[in-house]
Amino acid sequence: MHTVTYLQAINEALREEMDRDERVFIMGEDVGWNLLGATGGLKDRFGTERVRNTPIAEAGFVGAGAGAAMVGMRPVVDMLIAPFVYPAFDQIVSIIAKSTYLYGGQAKMPIVLRAPMLYGAGNAAQHSDRPYPTFMTIPGLKLIAPASPYDAKGMLKAAIRDDDPVICFEDWTLTGLRNEIPDEDYVIELGKAAVKREGSDITIVALAGAVPHALAAGEQLAGEGISAEVIDLRSIVPLDRDTILASVEKTGRLVVADPAHIMGSVASEISAIVAQEGFWSLRAPIIRVATPHTHIPFSATLERPLYPTTEKIVNAAKRAMA
Amino acid sequence: MAITVSETDMLEMYRRMTRIRQFEETTQALLLKGELYGSFHTSSGQEASIVGSCMALRTDDYMVGTHRSHGHPIGKGAKIDRLLAELMGKETGINQGKGGSMHLSDFGVGSLGETSIVGSGLPVATGAALGSKMQGNDRVTLCFFGDGASSQGTFHESLNMASLWNLPVIYVCENNGFGELTPTHEAVSVPDIASRAAGYGMPGIVVDGQDVLAVYEVVSEAVRRARAGEGPTLVETKTFRFDNHSIGMPVETPGHAEMLVHWRGNRCPIDLFDRALKEFGCDEVTLREIDAQVADEVSAAVEFGRTSPEPPPEAAFTHLYTNPIRIDS
Numbered sequence: 284m285h286t287v288t289y290l291q292a293i294n295e296a297l298r299e300e301m302d303r304d305e306r307v308f309i310m311g312e313d314v315g316w317n318l319l320g321a322t323g324g325l326k327d328r329f330g331t332e333r334v335r336n337t338p339i340a341e342a343g344f345v346g347a348g349a350g351a352a353m354v355g356m357r358p359v360v361d362m363l364i365a366p367f368v369y370p371a372f373d374q375i376v377s378i379i380a381k382s383t384y385l386y387g388g389q390a391k392m393p394i395v396l397r398a399p400m401l402y403g404a405g406n407a408a409q410h411s412d413r414p415y416p417t418f419m420t421i422p423g424l425k426l427i428a429p430a431s432p433y434d435a436k437g438m439l440k441a442a443i444r445d446d447d448p449v450i451c452f453e454d455w456t457l458t459g460l461r462n463e464i465p466d467e468d469y470v471i472e473l474g475k476a477a478v479k480r481e482g483s484d485i486t487i488v489a490l491a492g493a494v495p496h497a498l499a500a501g502e503q504l505a506g507e508g509i510s511a512e513v514i515d516l517r518s519i520v521p522l523d524r525d526t527i528l529a530s531v532e533k534t535g536r537l538v539v540a541d542p543a544h545i546m547g548s549v550a551s552e553i554s555a556i557v558a559q560e561g562f563w564s565l566r567a568p569i570i571r572v573a574t575p576h577t578h579i580p581f582s583a584t585l586e587r588p589l590y591p592t593t594e595k596i597v598n599a600a601k602r603a604m605a
Numbered sequence: 606m607a608i609t610v611s612e613t614d615m616l617e618m619y620r621r622m623t624r625i626r627q628f629e630e631t632t633q634a635l636l637l638k639g640e641l642y643g644s645f646h647t648s649s650g651q652e653a654s655i656v657g658s659c660m661a662l663r664t665d666d667y668m669v670g671t672h673r674s675h676g677h678p679i680g681k682g683a684k685i686d687r688l689l690a691e692l693m694g695k696e697t698g699i700n701q702g703k704g705g706s707m708h709l710s711d712f713g714v715g716s717l718g719e720t721s722i723v724g725s726g727l728p729v730a731t732g733a734a735l736g737s738k739m740q741g742n743d744r745v746t747l748c749f750f751g752d753g754a755s756s757q758g759t760f761h762e763s764l765n766m767a768s769l770w771n772l773p774v775i776y777v778c779e780n781n782g783f784g785e786l787t788p789t790h791e792a793v794s795v796p797d798i799a800s801r802a803a804g805y806g807m808p809g810i811v812v813d814g815q816d817v818l819a820v821y822e823v824v825s826e827a828v829r830r831a832r833a834g835e836g837p838t839l840v841e842t843k844t845f846r847f848d849n850h851s852i853g854m855p856v857e858t859p860g861h862a863e864m865l866v867h868w869r870g871n872r873c874p875i876d877l878f879d880r881a882l883k884e885f886g887c888d889e890v891t892l893r894e895i896d897a898q899v900a901d902e903v904s905a906a907v908e909f910g911r912t913s914p915e916p917p918p919e920a921a922f923t924h925l926y927t928n929p930i931r932i933d934s
């Protein structure tokens with residue numbers, strides 16, 4: 284075992300997969316220069332062909348990733364910051380998500396897009412997006428949001444080995460986390476949520492940066508005699524509805540904590556699934572704790588209160604218990 | 606001609622051009638009768654541009670097409686029975702009925718699909734070329750796109766990357782004078798799109814898109830450069846489409862009808878090549894035999910499509926992923 288941070292876990296996943304499979308390569312803006320800290324040492328180890336700095340042309344290089352994937356490469360495209368996917372949106376939707384289907388299975392699309400989310404850091408409305416709900420509406424993509432160094436490494440490795448397109452939404456509010464992880468190779472199957480804390484009174488499903496808050500809330504609620512089961516969703520598509528429904532069947536109550544905007548969110552989708560499939564287990568209304576439907580302001584005073592916090596999750600759980 | 610073309614190759618060019626034309630005329634008739642459905646952008650009139658380009662490639666080279674897509678896979682060597690079945694939405698279609706008219710393909714002959722979001726194929730072709738380069742093989746990729754597509758950012762982003770990375774890719778702009786109803790000169794700020802190549806440090810060449818041998822010569826040189834590691838080329842074929850933007854569209858491009866008379870009468874690529882072949886000494890009988898063989902092929906393809914099964918309803922949910930997941934319905 285050894286201890287790593289979230290970014291070191293990502294770096295290890297990239298290095299090990301590039302060592303294992305020469306078809307894997309990285310491209311994106313400044314990847315060779317390690318601008319954001321996840322690609323350190325890779326250029327020296329693999330060279331500039333496989334750690335390829337690109338022009339600032341997201342549609343161009345994301346689409347080029349798709350073309351390379353179609354002819355047998357396994358690109359990992361670094362989006363630098365999640366909202367920079369927007370200039371590449373058509374390539375992601377029209378080409379990456381749809382080519383396997385449109386051509387009746389002739390095209391494989393083994394591509395990974397890494398989309399670091401840098402919210403909560405005074406970057407204002409254009410740089411603070413958590414855009415996974417947008418992509419959840421598009422069939423053909425797989426979406427993951429690892430919330431620990433252990434998961435970040437194992438899920439990114441699984442994503443790189445997957446024959447389908449995967450967008451990895453990395454939550455950089457978690458970069459301070461450290462985990463012990465195995466020294467040997469491991470992968471985490473996509474589409475499996477993790478029950479992080481068992482409980483019997485209420486289910487709290489959380490994803491990405493909301494997970495540590497949900498765990499802290501579980502701890503706090505225990506002190507007040509409420510037994511919360513905390514589930515880290517980990518994977519958005521495929522969505523592990525079985526784990527969620529089984530938990531709600533046991534607890535009868537559900538809070539969903541999601542750092543993205545509440546409108547059309549993962550929290551909304553989970554709520555709808557539970558309302559439809561688990562209605563008769565429910566003993567209280569489902570409560571979503573997500574970001575209100577407003578832009579992310581620059582001022583820290585304004586920004587800080589918008590996201591899910593431990594306190595908000597605790598309060599939601601208490602309301603559900605009342 | 607600086608390069609010599611064998612008689613066999615010239616006859617194969619003629620065959621493929623004729624195949625495209627007959628395929629288009631037949632399927633268009635089926636569309637108007639209601640046997641086919643969907644948007645339908647034909648390649649008639651552009652056969653020399655397509656076939657001259659594709660014949661400069663090997664079967665294992667890659668090609669990316671556009672919404673005006675029936676001709677591109679045929680030019681690349683695809684058999685037409687599964688293409689026709691695809692237009693009928695049948696299970697035996699090349700895409701198993703998932704793609705239809707704007708997405709004909711045949712990965713078996715390097716036809717990596719046709720994308721109907723204008724300009725979206727350029728980065729894909731660029732990436733396929735990047736893949737070949739990284740794999741260390743000598744395959745090249747040819748990307749067709751229209752004059753309209755040259756205004757998309759993807760065109761500029763792709764040419765910049767291809768030149769920067771010295772990729773084995775040939776960009777063939779089929780300039781048919783219009784993007785839907787808008788004349789090219791109202792949408793593009795330069796008279797020759799090929800002149801844009803200078804901005805990316807690659808050769809840009811204008812060629813008569815109705816002359817299959819001229820296209821073949823220019824593209825062959827671009828392919829040679831690409832294979833030799835000398836980088837990308839932009840080729841602009843000046844051509845014309847012989848049908849409405851899309852078959853059955855109620856509106857005609859202003860002036861299109863008059864221009865059509867001229868182009869069909871004097872600039873038909875198949876007529877021009879027919880004449881050239883005879884000047885090279887090819888006899889009439891050989892060419893008419895090819896016409897007849899292609900007609901039989903097209904009839905057989907229609908029959909194949911008609912007798913093929915419809916896809917089963919559950920096929921709407923297959924091929925969404927290579928490694929399938931549970932799908933919410």
Ligand SMILES: Cc1ncc(C[n+]2csc(CCOP(=O)(O)OP(=O)(O)O)c2C)c(N)n1
Nearest residue numbers: 673721722723751752753754781783784785
């Ligand atoms: C992004 C996008 N915008 C608009 C359209 C609608 N559209 C379909 S074909 C076309 C014209 C394309 O012109 P050009 O690239 O010259 O190709 P041509 O049809 O002349 O072969 C347009 C605007 C589209 N399919 N995609």
